[in-house]
Amino acid sequence: MAESLAPALDQGAGMPPTRLAAYRAVLSSRIRAQRSYRANFYTDLAGSFLIGFIELAEVWILFHNVHALGGLTFRNILLVFGIADLAFSVAQMVFGHVDRMPTFLRAGTLDVFYLRPQPVLLQVITSEIGLRRLARALVGLGSLAVGLSLNQIHWSWANAVLLLVTILSATAVHSAMLVWAGGVQFFLVNGAEMTNAFVYGGRYAATQVASVWSAPLKVLFGFVFPMAVTAYVPALHLLGLPGPAWLPTWLAWWTPVFALWMWGLALFTWRQGIRHYQGGGG
């Protein structure tokens, strides 16, 4: 890897390297590294696409058996699924590497990150970028596009802005979930499944019709981990449908606030974790 880093760092020869040069060098080397096992890279891409596709199929099968669920038809749910899955895949592509925190912690790899003069979180994120997840984002994007064209949506400026703000906020929420989960790993060490319940459970929840949820689920995935308010509720608003109990559609405009809440929680947890860490030995 040292060799592959050299050319990127040399580009600034003669001048002091900019602050971003190191990140750029690492990222481009990670991208090249992923493509070096070619057969694996292509099966990775195919697998990633298939994940999104099958998750959509699982939703479709339910609607194949009944016409409407919780007040939504399959056309309607395509919109919810599209927003949620697109946001989740983009978040996974950029922040997905935080998922490997348990390995970093157990193997003591994290100690190296502490020694470098850059924030640990930024180093963990840039130590890999999951290109294969682009394939999955395509499924989300496709579902969103079909959902937007098949449904009767009144295209005002307000609705267009709402859609854009929703996608950005939802991506921020799913990214923050990964950072939060990474922060919790400092305390759990070997309990990744505990946070998976909310990170991946959250993705599953975000693509659902939240009106069928029990009250505890509405609290957990409606507000604490704001999944329903960043996909289902804005979709209802775009479709001009009324919201169920606890999830009124005016909340659709509050998605940035929920994203801020989730990032606040994520950064707080991450900082606590960083302070708690005692080193992996060795």
Next chain:
Amino acid sequence: MPVRLLPYWRLFLAGVHEQSTYRLAMLGGLVANATFGFLKVAMLFATVRAAGGTLRGYDIGSMSAYIWLSQGLLGSVNLNGVSDFAERIKTGDVAVDFSRPVSPQGAAVARDVGKAVAALGPRGVPSVAIGVLVVGMTMPTTAWPYLLGVPSLAVGITLSAALVYALATAGFWLIETRGVQVLYMVVSGFFAGLFVPIALFPGWLAAMASATPFPSMMMSPIDILTGRVTVARSSALLGIQVVWLAATVTAGLVLTRAGRRTLEVQGG
């Protein structure tokens, strides 16, 4: 017990101990099982209700039984395709396995089955308990489903370990098998009936699922245990499971032999 089988029995017990050591991981797994379980309850109950109370042989009670049994089996049936053996091929440690006086396949499968059995207590039982106590679920009151269901469960668990082993042997040729593992994870969960029971699939998709070994890992044991299928159908399902197990073990054996010839370990 014949002396030849003794090492595998010991490896099985080692698997049981290994799995029992990680208590916090078990708790984490249980939290995940329960969270996903409640989300499945919400969607699948709503589907059954929207269909008028019964859907393809499921009512609320039997749908609940499907949900909590499938969640309880998640710690024991390997639906992610991740295995230690794949990692050992990648690192070259497999060379050590080949020099041992036991079959690498037998050793890997015995250990994984041990881990799976150990997970039934702390992950399987609480999941079913949530189903019974919090949500409510219907289980059969006759003996047949349990008499056929327990061996079916044992075959399902062993089949999943044997399949994941066979998958790992791809590493002899590919080295990095993460892509193959991800493909396996996606397809196996879907066709094993993890998120949606196969009975709800449209006909052509259900036919596709039954052409794979995946329903034999999870859907068949659940269908038998919950008494959703008749005794005759249960026996047939168990028979199909045994055939898949035999085929998978044979495939694993052949692939190991072929892989051993191509294996190149670098460094030293």
